[in-house]
Amino acid sequence: MVQPLGYIKESASQTAGPYVHIGCTPNFVGIHGIFDRDLGSGALYNDETRGTRVTIRGTVYDGGGYALRDALVEIWQADDAGFYNSPSETRGEADPNFLGWGRSPGDMDTGEFVFETIKPGRVPFKDGRWMAPHITFWIVARGINIGLHTRMYFPEDEAANAEDPVLARIEHKDRIPTLIAKKEGDNTYRFDIRLQGEGETVFFDI
Template sequence: MMQRLDYLKETPSQTAGPYVHIGLAPGAAGFDIYEHELGWDIAGPNAAGERIRVEGRVIDGTGNPVKDVLLEAWQANAHGKYTHPEGGGEVEDGFRGWGRVITDFDTGEWGFDTIKPGTVVGRNGAMQAPHINLWIVARGINIGLNTRLYFSDEADANAADPVINLIEWESRRKTLIAQRSERNGQIVYRFDIHIQGEDETVFFDI
């Protein structure tokens, strides 16, 4: 005999919660748990290429910074090679191509140091512009948000990128472009991520 279950209510969705930093980035949250924190060193000291800093904020629909965000970054090296077996070739010793950071609890700012990635071979041999893949998770976000960061000084490569060209509106494409500047002799790319609102960042369903 089949039992009726239509009277049962849906279980509430689980979000990252306020303790996401302790579980995923305890060192950044002030907890000395691991001898080697995962994801802090993206490029390593032996990586070739231009050393850069990437920084920004995650902005909610009201225009305020979200201060309990965790971001993961994946990238190729300066020659467009990833570290996984299908990444296209060997990478420098110590190059991880992956990192994890959290936002500052007071300002909402996040940032990391790395090297600028190179052009990557995509599907069917199509060349993808230099980019960094980002995954964002925070309290109130049921499913992690995936986006990409492209570089403002790679206009020609960006114009030919097959992923950017999937986005119909030019104004929406601009939400994926990090702006280059220089501060105290260091190259800095600014990339603010808008979760909602008029300037909402393009997110990908992957």
């Protein structure tokens, strides 16, 4: 017998809250025995990985300019030859010694996230034009109902950035610098993400 469901109301939308850390990084919050180490933590490479090792540091800031100390950040990227570690990669064989994906909770005191990875190669856009080397970021935290997507580009790749088809689609060109990392020494980059306000990072609807 079919029952009427009109009495069932949609539940309220919720932000990630503390549960994203409990589910995704249990060791980080002191819940041990589920994973030997949290998935996506640590370096994305090993001793056999091809490419230049780089360190990426950053902080997620809210609209008031305060660091979010409970943010969780993930990255996806190609290897140094521009191939993805994915079953959908059909252009060539990705480096088997490179993970291509990482996850970092922000430091609970400073909010800083850190990734040890390699600089990616160029990959083609859907129309065949070459995109500049970049890393895709996904961010969840308090106040964010749906994960935010953005990209980080490298400051030394000025020519490639200038012809990147995704950067070219950004209407307000003065916002492009929000997607360019700042170099902080040999092979170390800072990429701060600002959710609102002055210097708001460009996010992509994907």
